[in-house]
Amino acid sequence: MDKGYEKERFESISIKTSVAQKFKKFCKGMSRSKSMTLLLMIDFFEDNGISPHESIGPKMQTLESLIKKRINGVIAIMKDIEKNQTKPTVAMMQSLFEQAEPPKKTFILEKEIPKEKPKTRFVERLENDDEL
Incomplete structure (x- = not known):
């Protein structure tokens, strides 16, 4: 049964056989009852303000x-x-921004990193180096 329409009684409408068969196929494709399919079609035309002739x-x-x-x-x-x-x-x-870019200054707190390797404090002695 159709929800909300259980207590309403059925009314008959006379239509041609070929139209009825086509409408039955359309209802099966919509997976709705004939009453609900017809109601959906009427609502569509009314909501969109169009006529089936257009x-x-x-x-x-x-x-x-x-x-x-x-x-x-x-x-x-x-x-x-x-x-x-x-x-x-x-x-x-x-x-x-290019004109207003300030010159890059080094901060006082920055520690300068020497670029040269530090001198080694200890040198390994070889057996032949007794003179040192």
């Missing part, structure tokens, strides 16, 4: 082309902003 194809294509045009317009605006505002501003900021 073709959705051209409207969807028109909508798709309109969205593509708007997206292309947004892309053009973003490219223009990048070219005329962002890149010049970044270039000005970089030039300011």
